[in-house]
Amino acid sequence: MTYQAPLQDMQFVLMDVFKAPQQWQQMPALAESIDADTALAILEEGAKISGELLAPINRQGDEQGVQLEQGQVITPDGFKQAYQTYAESGWAGFGGAPEFGGMGMPKSLGVLFEEMCYSANNSFSLYPSLTAGAALCILSHGSHAQKQTYLPKLYSGEWAGAMDMTEPQSGSDLSGVRTKAEPQQDGSYKISGTKIFITGGDQDLTENVVHLVLARLPDAPAGSRGLSLFIVPKHLPNDDGSVGERNGVNVGALEHKMGIKASATCVMHYEEATGFLLGKANRGLVAMFTMMNYERLSISLQGIGCAEMGYQMAANYAKERNQGKGASQATTANSDPIVVHGDVRRMLLTIAAMTEPSRALAVMTGMALDKAKFATDGKKEAEQMVNLLVPLCKAFFTDLGLESTVHAQQVFGGHGFIRETGVEQLVRDVRIAQIYEGTNGIQALDLLARKVLPNDAAALKALQAQALEVTAVVAPEHKAWAEQVDAAFNRLIDAAITIKNSDNKADAVNAAAVDYLHAMGYATYGYLWLKMLNALPQSEQSEQFKQRKSAIAGFYFGRMMPRFDAHLVSALAPTDLTMSLDNELF
Ligand SMILES: Cc1cc2nc3c(=O)[nH]c(=O)nc-3n(C[C@H](O)[C@H](O)[C@H](O)COP(=O)(O)OP(=O)(O)OC[C@H]3O[C@@H](n4cnc5c(N)ncnc54)[C@H](O)[C@@H]3O)c2cc1C
Incomplete structure (x- = not known):
């Protein structure tokens, strides 16, 4: 089955729900380059690229995998x-700096294109995603000369990027990174060490790979405050910008994986490779974190993309596959399509009820990133919102992505x-999204400990204020749902205070974080469903489109929102229930 980008749903979220063109107009750097017509044309072109270029090579990519x-x-x-074709059409430099x-x-807008790409082909999408992240890091922290050398090549797609952090002994906790950087007379560094699990560590798509490598200077303090970031190109660039001498960075092996088999996951060896300091010495993690918010949001789109593709496959199949007789929807035939059965409908509606607000939250987070970067005022508030929403998106979308593909x-x-049937590939491909870019457990910790609890939950209260503006103006028939959402946000804030005041706070936060994140996810999706319902009457979409949205929203509030209670109660359960069993008894 081929992928069809859900253009109507995307247009609805972008234009009717978030009124993106009006928001872009208020950001001078965007006002000239993008308007409603251009955005719609881009989405249509994105639909072509994903459906006609990337989807057709997805299956064969999985069968063949990468070779060394x-x-x-x-x-x-x-x-x-x-x-x-992708690069020549300009997609590699989509979000790049025009200068x-x-x-x-x-x-x-980019989040919608990225979702399409992940629906069509997870493995392929990772190569440009890492490249965009590396380019952003160089743009934010590089010297002018570094920007001039690397950015045009990364934006044109001639070169690709890779993010080299993980080592065998150092994954979630990067303080143990051992790769060394020795300063040289000419201002460069010799990089030596080994990294594992490096996505796009090498490939034959581009003439050069620009590695951003976390390493330690000789006099660096111990721990994560002693890490610096280096640009280590596979080929050293010549002065005229062409690729030059081969650098001492080599692929030791390729990992054999459960999914994303056409994405090269490499063991990388650096043997006195020439590297160039990016940003300040010992501030490597700070530099890496610049790209993290973008990268994590991109990886979260892998969850939505796979959920959407799973929905399309399963909905088609459910309308074609005949088994058993329906009850209220029985036809006169001997057997009915399985879409008439309540349980099959439950699975399809569950995917749809989660995918649509995920897409809305992705656009909302993308808009907050745009404001943090381009707005003339309100930058700080936008940044606070980005910091709150990104770990939620990363963990919630990818957890729901796996759940959705399993339903499909x-x-x-x-x-x-x-x-x-191809659906099993989706399950295998989406699974990694819960693990890389920081596991979902680590995202949940980040959300609760660093984004929600500080400053009396100020960031969460800012999200609640946005939700209140929406719940205050719902149609009379949606009042009960609005009350559910208002109550959910109040309970989230109360729960944050309870957890913060726990005797053994660190264990309490660690044990509660994933359930807390999920509770916050369901509350936020409740708010976003109401925002979508509020936008429906003015939308120019068809009556059928509106009926479908209303039905899925009803399913969400009746059958998904109750999960909020389960997760919040679980998050507030005594910490001892999790911590008291002796380690030896596991
Ligand atoms: C296919 C693939 C591609 C990847 N691509 C890249 C890449 O391009 N660049 C790169 O640098 N890395 C990459 N990675 C590495 C990835 O980011 C790490 O695997 C991930 O961050 C987890 O680290 P780890 O595997 O060492 O697990 P560990 O850190 O050992 O974690 C094991 C478990 O313990 C939990 N845990 C750890 N610490 C805590 C804590 N303090 N509190 C609660 N729970 C905790 C984790 O959540 C996890 O469940 C990739 C990995 C894979 C498999």
């Missing part, structure tokens, strides 16, 4: 040509377990 031949990674058939050849497009697989019955 004489130290060079070879991507599956079709990837190189597709990448060339270095980027298109300067807003993230609030279940709709296929036994056929979902067989490779031909």
Whole structure:
């Protein structure tokens, strides 16, 4: 089955719910480059690229995987040509700074294109995603010369980026990174060490790979405050910008993985490789964190993209596959399509009820990122909102992404377990999104400990204030749902205070964080469903479109929102229930 980008849903969220063009007009850097017509044309072009270029090579990418031949990674058939077309069409520089050849497009639009790409082809999408992240890091922290050398090549897609942090002994906790950087007379550094799990560590799509490597200077303090970031290109650039001498950075091996088999996950060795300091010495993690908010939001889109693709596959299948007789919806045929059965409908509606507010939250977070970067005022508030929402998006979308693809697989019955249908690839491909870019457990800790609890939950209260503006103006028939959402935000704030005042706070936060994040996710989706319902009457979308949205919203409040209570009660359970069992008894 081919992927069809959900253009109507995307247009509705962007134009009717968030009125993006009006918001872009208020940001001078965006006002000239993007308007409603351009955004719609971009979405249509994105739908073509994802549906006609990326989706057709997805299955074969999974079957062939990547190969390592004489130290060079070879991507599956079709990837190189597709990448060339992708780059030549300007997508590699979509969000890049115009002064270095980027298109300067807003993230609030970019998230929709990224979702399409992940729906169509997870493995392919990772290569440009890492490149965009590396470019952003160089733009934010590089010297002018570094920007001039690397950004035009990254934006044109001639070179790609990689993010080299993880080492065997150092994953979630990067304080243990051992890779060394020795200063040289000419101002460069010799980088030595080994990294593991490096996405796009090498490939044959681009003529150069620009690695951003976390390493330690000889006199650096211990721990994460002693990490610096280095640009370590596979080929050293010549003065004229062309690729020059091969650098001492090599692929040691390729990981064999459960999914995303066409994405090269590499063990990288640096043997006195030449590196260039990016940003300040010992401030490497700070520099890395610049790209983190963007990268984490991008990875969260992998969750939505897979959920959407799973929905499309399962909904089609449910309308074609006949088994058993329906009850109220029985036809005169011997058997009915499985879409008539309550349980199959439950699975399809569950995916839809989670995917639509996920997309809305992605656009809202993208818009907050745009404001933090481009707005003339309100930058600080936007930044606070980004910091709050990004870990929520990363963990919640990707957890729901896996749940959704498993529902989609279940709709296929036994056929979902067989490779031909393609739905099992989605389950395998989306699973990693819960793990990389910081595991979802670490995201939840970040959300609760660093974003919600400080300053009397000021950031969460700012989100609550936005929700209150929406719940105050709902249609009379949605009042009860609005009361549910208002109560949920109040309870989240009370729960934060309770957790903060716990005797053993660190354990309490660690044990409660994932449930807290999920409770916050369901409350936020309640708010966003109401925002979408409020936008429906003025929308020019068809009556059928509106009926569908209203039905899915009803399902959300009746059958998904109760999960809020379960998660909040669980988050507030005594910490001892989790911590008292002796380690030896596990
Ligand atoms: C396919 C793939 C691609 C990747 N791409 C990249 C890449 O491009 N660049 C890169 O640098 N890395 C990459 N990674 C690495 C990835 O980011 C790490 O695997 C991830 O951050 C987790 O680290 P770890 O595997 O060492 O697990 P660990 O840190 O050992 O964690 C194991 C478990 O313990 C939990 N845990 C750890 N510490 C805590 C704590 N303080 N509190 C509560 N729970 C905790 C974790 O949540 C997890 O459940 C990739 C990994 C994979 C598998």
